[in-house]
Amino acid sequence: MLSKPVVSIVGRPNVGKSSLFNRIIGKRIAVVDDFAGVTRDRNYYSAQWSGVPFLIVDTGGLIPNVHEAMPEAIHDQVNIAIKESDVVLFMVDAGTGPTDLDLLVAKQLRRISERVILVVNKAESSSVIFDLDSFRSLGIGTPHPISALHGKGVADLLDLVLEIISREPTEPVEEAEPDLKLTIIGRPNAGKSSLVNKLLGQNRMIVDDKPGTTRDAIDSELEYNGRRVTLIDTAGLRKRARVKQDMEYYSNLRALSSIERCDVCVLMVDVNGEIGVQDLRILKRVIEMHKGVLLCWNKWDLKEKDHRTFDQLVEETRREFMELRWVPMLSISALTGQRVNTVIERAFKIKERMGFRVPSSEFENQVFSWIRAHPHPAIPENPVRFLGARQIGAPYPLFRFFVTNPDEISPGYIRFLSNKIYEIYDFEGCPLTLEFRPIKKKYFEVHQFGGTPDGGVPEEEM
Missing domain, CATH: 3.40.50.300 (P-loop containing nucleotide triphosphate hydrolases)
Structure with a gap:
């Protein structure tokens, strides 16, 4: 499988990286909180813009030269993400201006990647444009103002991302479900x-x-x-x-x-x-x-x-x-x-x-043999009689039983049937589901035990 272009979002903690990540993919995937350092692992997700697919990566806050265990681990994670990336979005906060930490991060980014876009987030106010030039001191290039929270400027930013991606010819990506x-x-x-x-x-x-x-x-x-x-x-x-x-x-x-x-x-x-x-x-x-x-x-x-x-x-x-x-x-x-x-x-x-499927006739015969050996407890007023059973098509083991008075089936008898199915058909680890459905009275009167003359339940009852 050919890999998609990778776009990573990096920056110091709490500048809005996860908000931009969620804005791009259209879902709330990365955890967003006002507390600095919330996103600590690299979070990958498929996205596309103008028909071009890519992987967007949300990272923990980049904290260079801080040797407390967790910030250091986050620092290493971001370095790995940058090395994997075709485009790096370096996010800063319009409200604070360039900080000493931003300068340190910028120095590290200049050393690692040339394909960096400087993104000035939280630029909701029209007055921000007058302060943009101050971010040129980071040495990353032209600052691009956006508001990840409101979506302002994000489309233009993604157009620029695609422009950088398109500089490198890429082959079509083969999409396939994992096994x-x-x-x-x-x-x-x-x-x-x-x-x-x-x-x-x-x-x-x-x-x-x-x-x-x-x-x-x-x-x-x-x-x-x-x-x-x-x-x-x-x-x-x-x-x-x-x-x-x-x-x-x-x-x-x-x-x-x-x-x-x-x-x-x-x-x-x-x-x-x-x-x-x-x-x-x-x-x-x-x-x-x-x-x-x-x-x-x-x-x-x-x-x-x-x-x-x-x-x-x-x-x-x-x-x-x-x-x-x-x-x-x-x-x-x-x-x-x-x-x-x-x-x-x-x-x-x-x-x-x-995904295993049990043949209908085989399963029904098994059920009837279990019932003969171990009948349901007698309920004189509302007797429970089994008239048919088969497996239903589903991505998990789903078995449907046709019975009289299904509401009267005891939990213990349901466990008995479940254990028998697990034991005979080796569904260990599978989410076995049993359904019990009533059957029309006229069929019960004619076929009290075996369903239709050929041993099954009429198709209109399925």
């Missing part, structure tokens, strides 16, 4: 970014011991055995009571959105802790969105163990949490790389099984 979209989810500090970094073989995510380091959902791509995989690392999902700041609230929403657009979710759990209520809530969201799921016990290298430790852990977990009975589990170390490739292999298997 697997994998979202890495879990509570804060479970090791999500470390897993992504190990799979990619580079420091794509900022990794820090402090919980909550990754604030946005970030996409990365890799090729695994000739197949394209999109990895989505998310901010750690927190309990609502703990989401006190606006930026954490939006990051939680972003993580939930990332679950919605993936094929399979990897739920990361620290093996030195335990599965908590929030992990189960995350799992519930994944199942509700009909996504595959794989549970990874991370930091396995730090666990005291013998040859039976993992089997005992799986057995005890499934006995304590019924929700995890059919969720496959792996023990990994994102730090050392132990079994991290197995994560992708297992995720591919889950996606493949999600």
Whole structure:
């Protein structure tokens, strides 16, 4: 696949980089907040202008020569983004004028990239034009005033971006869906970014011991055995009571959105802790969105163990949490790389099984054999009788049962049917969904057990 041109937005903290990013793509993807330093990882997203596709990159605030751990990591991330870029948008704040930090950033940008556009943001006021010349002291070239918040001047800026891009002849970009979209989810500090970094073989995510380091959902791509995989690392999902700041609230929403657009979710759990209520809530969201799921016990290298430790852990977990009975589990170390490739292999298997289709006659015969061996509990006034069943076309395992009095089916019997389907058809890790629909009375009176004479439900009932 040929890469698109890359446009990066850089600058000191809180000059409006994420606001411009969101304005260009037309969605609220990057977290925007008045607190300096909100965007800390590079955030990539596809965009286009005048029919020309490109990748727009939002970065953490560029803080040169500050050696506190997190600013230094942000500084390195931005340097990587600049080296990848065809165009760099250097943003400054019209309200403050050029600052000493802007001068330091400009010096660094002049040293790294020649294709830099100086963007003066927050230029809503018409009086700003009289102060633009002061930004020429940065030595980056002509300042271009915009208002990312209101969209003023953004179109002209994008025209200039395309003009620079067009200087280098580019081949058409082949657009294709990845073979697997994998979202890495879990509570804060479970090791999500470390897993992504190990799979990619580079420091794509900022990794820090402090919980909550990754604030946005970030996409990365890799090729695994000739197949394209999109990895989505998310901010750690927190309990609502703990989401006190606006930026954490939006990051939680972003993580939930990332679950919605993936094929399979990897739920990361620290093996030195335990599965908590929030992990189960995350799992519930994944199942509700009909996504595959794989549970990874991370930091396995730090666990005291013998040859039976993992089997005992799986057995005890499934006995304590019924929700995890059919969720496959792996023990990994994102730090050392132990079994991290197995994560992708297992995720591919889950996606493949999600597309598996059971022949209608075979499934219906299986259902009737289960019912004969284990009938539904008797309800004299509103008997529950199964008249037909089959799998329905969907991107996940969806089975429809035709019954009398579907509202009377007991939860225990639904679990019984689910367990049988998981057991017989190997849907481990897949979001199994069962539907129960009533059938017209005339068919029930004639075919109390087997549906139509050929053993099925009439087409008009499907």
